[in-house]
Amino acid sequence: MRLDRLLSGQPSWNRRHAQLLLIQGRVRVNNEVIRQGEYEVSQFASVDVDDQSVQHGKAALYLMLNKPAGVVSATTDPEHPTALSLLPQSLQTELHIAGRLDKASTGLLLLTNDGLWSRRITEPELKKPKTYLVTLANPIDPGTAERFAQGIYFEYEGITTSPAQLQQLDSHRARLTIFEGRYHQIKRMFGRFRNPVVGLHRETMGPITLDPLLKAGEYRYLTKAEITAI
Incomplete structure (x- = not known):
């Protein structure tokens, strides 16, 4: 799904918070800073905000x-x-x-x-x-x-x-x-x-x-x- 939707679906953040996190460069996908809310995130990707894990990512088999x-x-x-x-x-x-x-x-x-x-x-x-x-x-x-x-x-x-x-x-x-x-x-x-x-x-x-x-x-x-x- 879109990265901004994944973030805004978390209990701690709404859509505005998600956009702010992205702009501030605090969001990493597979350890790479991503600022684009439309970035597509697979179920296999790890997503972190600062030191907090949002999605661990499952192993692709x-x-x-x-x-x-x-x-x-x-x-x-x-x-x-x-x-x-x-x-x-x-x-x-x-x-x-x-x-x-x-x-x-x-x-x-x-x-x-x-x-x-x-x-x-x-x-x-x-x-x-x-x-x-x-x-x-x-x-x-x-x-x-x-x-x-x-x-x-x-x-x-x-x-x-x-x-x-x-x-x-x-x-x-x-x-x-x-x-x-x-x-x-x-x-x-x-x-x-x-x-x-x-x-x-x-x-x-x-x-x-x-x-x-x-x-x-x-x-x-x-x-x-x-x-x-x-």
Whole structure:
């Protein structure tokens, strides 16, 4: 929220007091003096007035998880294990999933408590690439790559998918990069060729690649470089 609103919401100060504190240079955000009331303060920032802490700031958390099959991308589920249940109890109430996978799919899940960061990687309008290893029930039709590059029209939504990149690996496997995340998008795209998807493993989201050292069900914190790349 705006810094002046945060200050004026404290019991000790009203809006006029908040403006005076800012003008006098008595307000620090992350140890930096800020004088602009319109300055946007995140939940992760520390805010101090003189020697008084107004907001301690919470730690921003960013993790990757190698999701196994049979696990749902949800915070809670009455019937199935969830991705969050694979994490320590202390993290389960802190995090949300940035970019879900269905129960049968495997691979890269990103988890965070930073809503702005997660939106930067999941909003379809931002066209962040996501790469999947896809295994098909039948041999891949020779015309698949060209059709995907043109976009596939989905009648239900009345939209055409963004051009996708298909790299065929063998008769039944391909590496597919899409730039959206629509409902069952990959299965529906291959459905146009009447070729069921029997395996779907996400390898990348934007600039972040699943750590090859992570076994199914394991997680690790993102590096600073991975976080700032989004």
